[in-house]
Amino acid sequence: MKRTNPNFLNGVPELxxxxxxxxxxxxxxxxxKAIQDRTSEKLTFGEGCIYxxxxxxxxxxxxxxxxxxxxxxxxxYYSATPRGKKRLxxxxxxxxxxxxxVNLLMGGQHA
Amino acid sequence: MRKIESTAALRRKLIGHGLPAGYVCRAVRxxxxxxxxxxxxxxxxxxxxxxxxxxxxxxLGNLGALAKTLCQSMRRSNWWGRHPFFTFCFxxxxxxxxxxxxxxxxLGLVGDxxxxxxxxxxxxEDDWVDLAIAVKAFYLGLHTAIPFWFCWLARxxxxxxxxxxxxxxxFALHGTLHRLSFDIPGFKSKATLTWGxxxxxxxxxxxxxxxxxxxxxxxxxxxxxxANQDEVRLRGAAA
Numbered sequence: 001m002k003r004t005n006p007n008f009l010n011g012v013p014e015l016x017x018x019x020x021x022x023x024x025x026x027x028x029x030x031x032x033k034a035i036q037d038r039t040s041e042k043l044t045f046g047e048g049c050i051y052x053x054x055x056x057x058x059x060x061x062x063x064x065x066x067x068x069x070x071x072x073x074x075x076x077y078y079s080a081t082p083r084g085k086k087r088l089x090x091x092x093x094x095x096x097x098x099x100x101x102v103n104l105l106m107g108g109q110h111a
Numbered sequence: 112m113r114k115i116e117s118t119a120a121l122r123r124k125l126i127g128h129g130l131p132a133g134y135v136c137r138a139v140r141x142x143x144x145x146x147x148x149x150x151x152x153x154x155x156x157x158x159x160x161x162x163x164x165x166x167x168x169x170x171l172g173n174l175g176a177l178a179k180t181l182c183q184s185m186r187r188s189n190w191w192g193r194h195p196f197f198t199f200c201f202x203x204x205x206x207x208x209x210x211x212x213x214x215x216x217x218l219g220l221v222g223d224x225x226x227x228x229x230x231x232x233x234x235x236e237d238d239w240v241d242l243a244i245a246v247k248a249f250y251l252g253l254h255t256a257i258p259f260w261f262c263w264l265a266r267x268x269x270x271x272x273x274x275x276x277x278x279x280x281x282f283a284l285h286g287t288l289h290r291l292s293f294d295i296p297g298f299k300s301k302a303t304l305t306w307g308x309x310x311x312x313x314x315x316x317x318x319x320x321x322x323x324x325x326x327x328x329x330x331x332x333x334x335x336x337x338a339n340q341d342e343v344r345l346r347g348a349a350a
Contacts, residue, residue, distance in 0.1 A: 027144075029145050048172045049177065056187060
């Protein structure tokens with residue numbers, strides 16, 4: 001049976017965060033800036049919103065955190081775990097299917 | 112939604128919701144660090160003092176909404192938090208039945224071991240009275256321990272004091288419906304233990320079983336808040 005994902009749109013922030021943390025470890029502010037830069041500021045949100053998501057991912061063992069002092073400032077760095085990377089693969093696959101479906105419906109004009 | 116003006120107010124709100132102090136301190140610390148980064152960003156853009164603070168607060172977003180999202184996302188991260196109604200309204204009942212069964216089992220086995228139950232019981236009349244008191248104490252202990260444990264679970268699953276209160280009130284109501292009697296043996300009768308539910312009101316209700324969960328909640332609430340505030344103070348001093 002084909003699996004459906006009604007919560008998919010809710011999973012977009014999860015996809016973005018895991019995508020960035022799979023490449024390199026980052027702290028909250030850095031992560032928000034990376035999302036804004038790499039989406040040409042098309043995605044804007046209250047920057048504090050990143051922390052509930054990061055803490056939820058950490059509770060689900062998809063990311064891990066560590067404290068580190070850099071240039072006199074203490075920061076919490078996050079990175080994706082193997083479980084997080086596996087989840088990223090799933091989410092990426094689902095995202096590709098959604099994009100492909102929407103593009104078909106729109107007649108390919110947004111491809 | 113009521114606006115929260117500072118991270119100190121956010122900390123108070125999260126503690127007020129009954130979230131564990133360790134988590135609250137960590138979340139607030141990260142937000143303060145993020146705010147400091149935003150202030151630095153504002154200063155690089157030429158803003159100073161109050162303007163830089165305003166810029167940082169606007170970028171950080173509504174802290175009231177953030178407090179709500181923090182609570183919800185942490186609740187979603189564990190099974191108990193995702194199913195609070197089932198956990199705090201229904202599960203205490205099977206826990207009580209299992210607890211009672213275990214106590215009865217231990218009592219039966221110990222009694223068998225020391226020959227309490229046979230026709231020539233090793234117990235004197237005074238011993239039977241002591242045993243009846245012990246049974247009652249275990250019974251009240253269950254009425255204390257089970258809601259208290261669910262209060263602890265409410266706190267650690269990020270469900271907060273509201274669900275702790277719900278579970279305590281329901282258990283207090285349960286206490287008005289449940290009866291236990293332990294009759295010591297008479298000249299011809301055997302010792303009998305009666306355990307069960309009744310909807311009869313009046314003389315059979317033991318006020319202790321109804322009150323103990325509520326007193327337990329009050330105690331849990333006071334101790335938990337005090338411990339949380341102490342931990343926040345200690346962590347604040349350490350930082």
